[in-house]
Amino acid sequence: xxxxxxxxxxxxxxxxxxxxxxxxxxxxxxxxxxxxxxxxxxxxxxxxxxxxxxxxxxxxxxxxxxxxxxxxxxxxxxxxxxxxxxxxxxxxxxxxxxxxxxxxxxxxxxxxxxxxxxxxxxxxxxxxxxxxxxxxxxxxxxxxxxxxxxxxxxxxxxxxxxxxx
Amino acid sequence: xxxxxxxxxxxxxxxxxxxxxxxxxxxxxxxxxxxxxxxxxxxxxxxxxxxxxxxxxxxxxxxxxxxxxxxxxxxxxxxxxxxxxxxxxxxxxxxxxxxxxxxxxxxxxxxxxxxxxxxxxxxxxxxxxxxxxxxxxxxxxxxxxxxxxxxxxxxxxxxxxxxxxxxxxxxxxxxxxxxxxxxxxxxxxxxxxxxxxxxxxxxxxxxxxxxxxxxxxxxxxxxxxxxxxxxxxxxxxxxxxxxxxxxxxxxxxxxxxxxxxxxxxx
Numbered sequence: 001x002x003x004x005x006x007x008x009x010x011x012x013x014x015x016x017x018x019x020x021x022x023x024x025x026x027x028x029x030x031x032x033x034x035x036x037x038x039x040x041x042x043x044x045x046x047x048x049x050x051x052x053x054x055x056x057x058x059x060x061x062x063x064x065x066x067x068x069x070x071x072x073x074x075x076x077x078x079x080x081x082x083x084x085x086x087x088x089x090x091x092x093x094x095x096x097x098x099x100x101x102x103x104x105x106x107x108x109x110x111x112x113x114x115x116x117x118x119x120x121x122x123x124x125x126x127x128x129x130x131x132x133x134x135x136x137x138x139x140x141x142x143x144x145x146x147x148x149x150x151x152x153x154x155x156x157x158x159x160x161x162x163x164x165x
Numbered sequence: 166x167x168x169x170x171x172x173x174x175x176x177x178x179x180x181x182x183x184x185x186x187x188x189x190x191x192x193x194x195x196x197x198x199x200x201x202x203x204x205x206x207x208x209x210x211x212x213x214x215x216x217x218x219x220x221x222x223x224x225x226x227x228x229x230x231x232x233x234x235x236x237x238x239x240x241x242x243x244x245x246x247x248x249x250x251x252x253x254x255x256x257x258x259x260x261x262x263x264x265x266x267x268x269x270x271x272x273x274x275x276x277x278x279x280x281x282x283x284x285x286x287x288x289x290x291x292x293x294x295x296x297x298x299x300x301x302x303x304x305x306x307x308x309x310x311x312x313x314x315x316x317x318x319x320x321x322x323x324x325x326x327x328x329x330x331x332x333x334x335x336x337x338x339x340x341x342x343x344x345x346x347x348x349x350x351x352x353x354x355x356x357x358x359x360x361x362x363x364x365x366x367x368x369x370x371x372x373x374x375x376x377x378x379x380x381x382x383x384x385x386x387x388x389x390x391x392x393x394x395x396x397x398x399x400x401x402x403x404x405x406x407x408x409x410x411x412x413x414x415x416x417x418x419x420x421x422x423x424x425x426x427x428x429x430x431x
Contacts, residue, residue: 015392017400022375024400026382028392033382035375120379122388 007077008049008087027084031122034083039065040115043076044085053077066112075106076115083117176210177203178262183214191220194247195230202251203258204323216257220246232257259309259386265319266398269384270310272318274303274347275427278354279318281310281402283384289361289416295325296420304346309386310353316401317350353402354431356381357423358410365412367422374400377408407431 015026023041025034036044042065046056056073060066074093081090094102107114171192173184177199184199186192195218200207219231226239228246237253240246259267271282271290280302284290291307298304306321313319358372358380372380378399382388388395407430413419 015396017375017378017396019374019400019404022373024375024378024396026388026392026396028389031389033379033388035373035379118376118379120382122382122385 005052006049007047007090009044009047010085010087025085030084033120035118037113037116039113040076040079040117043073043115044080047086068110068112071106072110079115079117083119174210174214175207176212177206178258179264180216180258180261181210181212181214183217185217186220188222191222194243195220198247198251199254202254256386260390266312266395267386268310268312268381271307272305272310273297274305274351278431279305279351281353281356283358283381291325291327292416293420296416298345300420300424312398312402314398316405317352319350320347322346353406355407355409355427359413362412365414367411367413369409369411372408372410374403377403
């Protein structure tokens with residue numbers, strides 16, 4: 001982990017879909033989908049390993065997205081780093097602050113939508129999300145690979161099989 | 166595994182598959198299960214198989230099946246194995262299908278546009294689909310939305326599986342002869358992410374396309390195997406659809422309210 005002043009966006013192992021005002025990034029290694037709002041996407045795209053945080057602030061303002069501070073960019077960088085979207089992890093700037101304090105601090109000083117990244121993980125296996133369609137406990141197979149026991153628990157039955165994760 | 170003497174090679178949803186067994190009756194049962202599972206989409210083929218399933222019975226395991234050399238499940242009675250095989254086959258085809266994206270979702274058609282209701286098993290999507298069909302929607306599927314590159318959804322109209330209070334399944338046959346079941350693909354008009362909550366009121370929140378794609382990810386079968394293609398298709402769907410999130414109350418009441426809402430907004 002480093003306190004990098006010139007963060008670099010990770011490119012490897014990502015599928016990126018840009019859309020007007022937002023971006024979807026799918027991490028094929030962590031199997032997570034990230035939804036970046038316009039501000040977060042702009043900061044991420046500006047992290048080229050050369051731009052400093054100060055440069056990103058200037059580019060942000062030049063793009064007519066609003067007036068922001070370095071804390072605003074760091075708020076995006078903290079999230080990008082914790083979600084694994086930077087080449088090198090960056091030491092968090094807002095460590096110890098509550099989310100409310102952090103947003104207040106950055107929000108008051110900025111005239112732009114705060115950078116937000118929402119994430120969701122894909123399930124281990126699609127089988128985990130499906131039903132084995134057991135209608136009796138005797139119908140449950142003895143070995144079920146890559147599925148969860150609560151499939152049968154949910155059907156009100158005691159699972160009779162061993163699951164292999 | 167000893168060489169199997171009976172084989173059946175076929176293509177389904179673009180995938181070359183082989184069934185093998187030393188026992189002709191067991192092979193026949195596997196084929197019959199697959200025909201039901203895949204709605205008859207089994208075209209005999211000589212293409213080299215990408216997925217080989219071996220079925221058998223022995224003293225160690227009883228009935229069993231393997232997939233590409235790996236023992237998947239075994240059971241003392243055949244029904245136990247084939248019930249699981251039925252689900253397993255659909256999911257594996259959904260994960261590996263080269264030109265379709267399978268999404269866990271109930272699907273109905275309303276005024277020429279499809280409504281997707283993503284959800285895992287036991288999330289109540291079959292109940293909701295049934296209530297929408299009872300109120301005039303066209304039945305597409307209670308299990309998978311099968312999406313193509315244009316963002317159209319294809320019918321996968323298996324009998325609706327309703328679970329009774331004791332956990333048993335009761336197939337509800339939607340009458341295809343009365344035009345309730347769809348026969349051709351339809352563009353997606355709306356996607357509804359919903360969860361049941363007692364006494365919940367319908368308070369729709371509209372999601373952006375990227376939020377919709379992210380929320381759809383956990384229900385998208387090929388997302389790990391074919392991420393780029395899955396995301397391309399998801400984007401095509403989401404950029405043209407109204408994406409709604411709301412809690413819902415009991416299915417019959419919710420179906421009524423939601424249909425009124427959709428008629429206004431679509």
